[in-house]
Amino acid sequence: MEIDKDKIDETILALLYLTLHDGCRSWKSFDWSALGRLCEKGFIFDPVGKAKSVVLTDEGLSDPSACFISSLKRNSKHGMPFGAVRELFLFGLKQAYACLFGGFLLAVMILTKYWYPLESLHRYDFIFLVAVGFQLFLLVFRFETPREALVIVVFHLVATVMELFKTADAIGSWVYPEPFVFGIGNVPLFTGFMYSAVGSYIARIWRIFEFRYTGYPAYHWAVLLVALIYINFFAHHFVPDLRWLLLGWTGLLFWRTQIHFRVDLAYRQMPLLVGWLLVAGFIWLAENIATFVNIWIYPSQAAAWNMVPLAKLSSWYLLMLLSFVLVSLVHRVEGYTVGKPKETGSGDMPSAT
Secondary structure (H helix, E strand, O other), X not given: OOOOXXXXXXXXXXHHHHOOEOOOEEEOOOOHHHHHHHHHOOOEOOOOOOXXXXXXXXXXXXXXXXXXXXXXXXXXXXXXXXXXXXXXXXHHHHHHHHOHHHHHHHHHHHHHHHOOOOOOOXXXXXXXXXXXXXXXXXXXXXXXXXXXXXXXXXXHHHHHHHHHHHOOOOOOOOEOOOOOOOEEOOEEOOHHHHHHHHHHHHHHHHHHOOOEEEOOOOHHHHHHHHHHHHHHHHHOOOOOOOHHHHHHHHHHHHOOOEEEEEOOOOEEEEEHHHHHHHHHHHHHHHHHHHHHOOOOEOHHHOOOOOOOOHHHHHHHHHHHHHHHHHHHOOXXXXXXXXXXXXXXXXXXXXXXO
């Protein structure tokens, strides 16, 4: 069967467009012969060089994939503008790409619950090894940047300390009911990847959507807030829980912060507090799936599984804030102005124009 190289080129061009950053650059983790053909066709500049990214030409930016766009045109109904359909399509694709690590990990958890034939290797240990292997795959094939890998390491350290405390026999906030070899105390090592999946998502989505901000508070206040949030995760077992005060402070600190993101050509915006709530909601759904497939269980689920209470959203919301500020140590917070973006994070609060 003859291979249709034009179809391959169209698909790769669409994937390059999907991972755009800095307006016209994309990671060149694709077949070199296909990149060479795209260069000859005038869609990208010469990909040969030390840079890890390739630059799309004006023609490549204006027509990222004829096959995808034609399909969108055919399926645009009820008078909905084609641009809106295309933007919605790209939004879904980019979100899926950002969730690559977390989605893969959740899929492995579900699959191994219902089909796991390896008697010589505990299920938790298998999940850990697969997570390590997939992380190396993402790095080797440049689906993930070294900066994003650094985020994962930081999240491992922060999460492992909290997990060791929360699963201690004297605390027992939750338990991991299955046996394992790769672990510390009551904590299997794969758990660090669950938290890292959140950090990986934020780091990737930050880059893919080229986040910019207005009304961002002074950076030292954000760091102080998340430090208190992290301390409260431990301290509320011994002193009154301050989470509602911390949530209130979060609202006061970030109530005017807008996040600006680019799906296609134009920037969109939404309140940062709302964005955190949406992501926290998806994490809560993933948590229900994970407890259902016996990854971990809460004391209330020991006899029989039941849904995690909605009140747990407050914890995930605070975790989202903690995760966001940790990622901001790697990705600089940049202000949004009409025209050229402006770096912030040292206390300035640029106004939207």
